[in-house]
Amino acid sequence: MHVHPYRLLILLGASPAVLTETIWSLARQQTPPWHPVAVDVVTTGVGAALLDARLLGRPRFHPVTGHALAPVDRWTPFCRDVLGGAPPSLRVHTPHRSDGTPLPDIRDTDDDARFADLCYDLVASRTRETEALPVIGSLAGGRKTMSAHLMTAFSLFARPQDRLVHVLVNPPERERDPEFFYPIGEHGEDARLDRIELLFPRLRSLPGTGLPAAAHEDPARYVRERLAVQGTPAPPARLTCRLAPRAAGGCRLDLEDATGTLLETVPLRPTDAATLLVLAEATIAHGDRVPNTALVENAAIEARRAAVVYHTGRLEAPAPWGTTDDLSKHVSRLNARLRAYPLAGAHLPVQTRPLPDATAYGWLSPLPPLRVHTHQAGTDAPGADAGWPFEHLPLQTRPPAA
Structure with missing residues (x-):
């Protein structure tokens, strides 16, 4: 047969x-x-x-x-x-x-x-x-x-x-x-x-x-x-992450078109803003997605996270990323916030890529140009005198938008 x-x-x-x-x-x-x-x-x-x-x-x-x-x-x-x-x-x-x-x-x-x-x-x-x-x-x-x-x-x-x-x-x-x-x-x-x-x-x-x-x-x-891009709106031309105390409007991520017109605003917790900016800095420096093992138990990473949180008026540094599980929870929380908004949810959630002995975090394509603005009073925030420990995301001080 x-x-x-x-x-x-x-x-x-x-x-x-x-x-x-x-x-x-x-x-x-x-x-x-x-x-x-x-x-x-x-x-x-x-x-x-x-x-x-x-x-x-x-x-x-x-x-x-x-x-x-x-x-x-x-x-x-x-x-x-x-x-x-x-x-x-x-x-x-x-x-x-x-x-x-x-x-x-x-x-x-x-x-x-x-x-x-x-x-x-x-x-x-x-x-x-x-x-x-x-x-x-x-x-x-x-x-x-x-x-x-x-x-x-x-x-x-x-x-x-x-x-x-x-x-x-x-x-x-x-x-x-x-x-x-x-x-x-x-x-x-x-x-x-x-x-x-x-x-x-x-x-x-x-x-x-x-x-x-x-x-x-x-x-x-x-x-x-x-x-991933099929059926989604066009991506924003640039991003602005605004760091401010809650009384001055709090943290937010503004998505703008090429003319500077505001397309969408995503309110962020200070720790979520820190996760976003730290991963953006790391992927720019690395030229691609970054292994999670390079982001945990890392003094330079913790200094950047602390600087972001300080510029929102917080007195205490965030709990450190001691394990890859700690990092994963923060990335998941950031993604949940981004996915609650149509444009941000379509283009900005952090993607993962399994590696033989790690997980890589990053984005499918480079993020739009990302600026970081701090509330004018933020320069007096605890830890601000230690400097802004980001090389690729300079901090701009400006009055809050009207």
């Missing part, structure tokens, strides 16, 4: 059964049957632990709760019964924190960015050769944002032979049954699997839209730079 080979790229959440359900459907619900020669599983730390224990039979501890997961090898007999032989090659891919540990789950925008970059890079890698085996992507597992990123990746990189599928399990109680992995035996005889072949735009195949070399050299950056 002829068997059609393919490579499976599948998202998994907390249910490893999605893997066996998808392979079973492709092998048993079409003619000729399709059998995977390689499987790429994209999941989180929690998903990887559950896959290891509940499908591959490897002893594992739950990464969040710490309790032992009972190992059961369902994979070997499944491959023997459904595929008629030894298991295909299987690789598990998880996004990692800056300390190298697997990300347990997708909980915030930074986590999502790490997963998205992994997804774009992996799909681009597996579809690089135009005549290679077809890649079938499965969106059935994981969070909705994970599925959205996989579909985006396939829309950009998929070749004519590649497919996207989703598997529905009925009745619903079978989907919730921890012992159900595919229709067999007492836990699956009444189950029905419906495979959905998903339609998606194949931009790579459109005439005149071939992928440039940059798309495969750095897929994640290519996707973000090309897609």
Whole structure:
């Protein structure tokens, strides 16, 4: 019997059964049957632990709760019964924190960015050769944002032979049954699997839209730079960060057009203003995004943060960035404030880029020219006599705007 080979790229959440359900459907619900020669599983730390224990039979501890997961090898007999032989090659891919540990789950925008970059890079890698085996992507597992990123990746990189599928399990109680992995035996005889072949735009195949070399050299950056600006308003021509005590109007970020017309104003906490200015200074000096490890436990960085806060009339320096988690929380808080405003939210949130042993912070493209103004009385603020420790963002003293 002829068997059609393919490579499976599948998202998994907390249910490893999605893997066996998808392979079973492709092998048993079409003619000729399709059998995977390689499987790429994209999941989180929690998903990887559950896959290891509940499908591959490897002893594992739950990464969040710490309790032992009972190992059961369902994979070997499944491959023997459904595929008629030894298991295909299987690789598990998880996004990692800056300390190298697997990300347990997708909980915030930074986590999502790490997963998205992994997804774009992996799909681009597996579809690089135009005549290679077809890649079938499965969106059935994981969070909705994970599925959205996989579909985006396939829309950009998929070749004519590649497919996207989703598997529905009925009745619903079978989907919730921890012992159900595919229709067999007492836990699956009444189950029905419906495979959905998903339609998606194949931009790579459109005439005149071939992928440039940059798309495969750095897929994640290519996707973000090309897609982030679509459907967004034009960026501001310049930015002005105004530092003042609360009684004099407080901190704010003004977004202006080329004529100086005010487009939008974003009120900022003093610590948020400090985060913005410190990261802007660092990226200008570095010429690109900056590793988080270079920003923590750094006396020069803390001096800049303190100077910003002092110029708002605060008497105490902000709590130092002692760990990368401290930094991440401040960046997330700044981004939340920026995203509350349409223009700032479209162009100014700080972006992350996973590195082998760190996380880089910065922007997709250079920020518009950024000026820093202080309230005239701000020169008497505590710490002002220590100077303004920014090289690329000079401080201008001017009366507050009327």
